[in-house]
Amino acid sequence: MGHAAAGLDDLTGFLARLTALMLRSSGEGAYSIERAVSTSAQAFGGQASVVLVPEAAVLSIAAADGRIRTVCVHGLPEVIRLDQAAALKPFLADVKTGRPGVAEADRRLARIEAASPPYPWWLKFLGVLLFSLGFAPLVQPTWYEITTTAVLGAIAAALVVASVHAPRLSKILPLVASAIVSVVTIEVFTDGPAHGGPVLLMLPALFYFVPGDFLSASATELAVGLITTGAIRFVYSIFLLVQLYLGVLMGVFVTGTPLNALFDTAAHADLPKWALVLGGIVFTAGTVLAFAIPHRFFGTLLVLVYATVGVQSLFTELIRETGGTFVAAAVLAAAANLLDRNPGRPPRLILILPGFFTLTVGSLGLRGLTTLAGGYVIEGLQDLQKLITIVTAIAIGLVVGMALTHAPATTRPTSSNAPSMPQRPP
Incomplete structure (x- = not known):
């Protein structure tokens, strides 16, 4: 060599x-x-x-x-x-x-x-805030959702920045963030069903902590044969999700709000089309800053975000949400693998991440748990069933996308005599 x-x-x-x-x-x-x-x-x-x-x-x-x-x-x-x-x-x-x-x-x-880190603390703060604001129209396309997220997202961003220098806080950050956001949402922003249920108002600010990417990654690892890694990551994802759920419940208990107020009531959309398009730019910029991605990759990631959302929307109309999510995940994985072959492009992990987030799988878990806690058993179980279905669709879509573009093998080679260190193909 x-x-x-x-x-x-x-x-x-x-x-x-x-x-x-x-x-x-x-x-x-x-x-x-x-x-x-x-x-x-x-x-x-x-x-x-x-x-x-x-x-x-x-x-x-x-x-x-x-x-x-x-x-x-x-x-x-x-x-x-x-x-x-x-x-x-x-x-x-x-x-x-x-x-x-x-x-x-x-x-x-x-x-x-x-x-x-490539960005100072105040740009990381801005990144987490923009990340939340860019996601907000996907939850409820309303101006009230955007306004609420601007305040709640700033609270979440401040906690994220503080946790960098406070290791004890970082251990329970999802719990603390969801509890504080829950209290502020209920006390300040919940104003009847016209603006949507409280959980829908909280979700964009909590999206940074929602382990949707971990859930999908765990399912993908299981699909490619990394059984132990996938199973452990899945359990860890559920643990993070439960922290968020308990934090929301703490806010409900502290404010004395009835649990049945947690029902997902969506508000009437009033955002113009241009605001929805702008949301992709805001979301991608937030992802770059929040996760310390080099800024030179912004343009490539923005194209992948729009492509993922566009493919998902198009195929959802044709073959419903599960089919649309599967196709979007497959297209995203294929595009990332092809771009990853270019030495000047970002690595596959970075290429997939923003588009991965737009599939919004983790929010279904939090919505399902809080809806169950509110006493709406059927609706809560429907959200959790949808979570399992969408996670599986994303995982299989990613595997199919890798296979179609001849991605490097991801299964573990096995040998009958590990200590002998048998030769492997280059």
């Missing part, structure tokens, strides 16, 4: 650092980690086998001299520092072609890991 084979110590240190960093960026799925680690090991004359769960990985590493070492690394999955995911793409391409030695590769990886 253009340089001498790496020693076991150097190779282990580099691969452990790489795996931990990729784990921390794996909120949308862990299917690319094993291939990247295995390819990088081969570039330095070694081999690596990976056993994954969402927050940890066990690496078995064999150097060129035949020695083997096993290490365990940890990394909590999230998507808040996608600038690092963007930097990893050209870096891994260089490693694959054998340009840097292992010591230089490790130094470059350490610089990526230690890099400061």
Whole structure:
């Protein structure tokens, strides 16, 4: 590959650092980690086998001299520092072609890991706010929804920024944010059914915390054979969803509001078409700032957002919502895979993320739970049934999109003798 084979110590240190960093960026799925680690090991004359769960990985590493070492690394999955995911793409391409030695590769990886966020705190605040405002028309296309979200989204954004420097708050951030947003919504903005139910008013501000992407990623992992990773991620998604649900209930109890007020009553739409179109720009800008995506990718992501919404809307008219969501997910995955082949484009994770969010699957779970709590059993179960159906449609759509564009294999290679580190195709 253009340089001498790496020693076991150097190779282990580099691969452990790489795996931990990729784990921390794996909120949308862990299917690319094993291939990247295995390819990088081969570039330095070694081999690596990976056993994954969402927050940890066990690496078995064999150097060129035949020695083997096993290490365990940890990394909590999230998507808040996608600038690092963007930097990893050209870096891994260089490693694959054998340009840097292992010591230089490790130094470059350490610089990526230690890099400061690309945007200051006030731009992250603005990003979370714009993210909420851009999503609001998808919940209720009304001016009242936009106005309410401007206030509630600012509260949520302030909590997100505060949690960066308060690790204890970050552990229960969905619970705290939903409780505060619930109280403010009920006390200030709930004014009868004319403006929509309270949960519909809360949802855009809470959308940053809704684990719809985690739910869909877990279903995709299950579909491609990452059973353990998918199952654990699914349980974690439900845990985050329950935090949001309990926070909303706390707001109801604190304000003395009857539970039956949680019924989803939608307001009459009064937003003009241009406002709905503008919402895509606001949403994409918010996604870029909130998740630390390099701003040079904005145009590409905006096109994918409009394409996803357009395909979903068109096919929903033809084959209903589940079919429309399936086709939109397949088109999004296919487009992301094709664009990912261009070295100058964002990595697949970043390409998929904004369009992924527009499919809005996670909000169904929160709406279903709160509707059940309000005593509307049939309507609540219908929302939860719809959640399961849409999650499955997104997952299968993503898998189909990957298959149609000849995406790299995402299933784990197996061997009957893992310690022997059998050869794998490049």
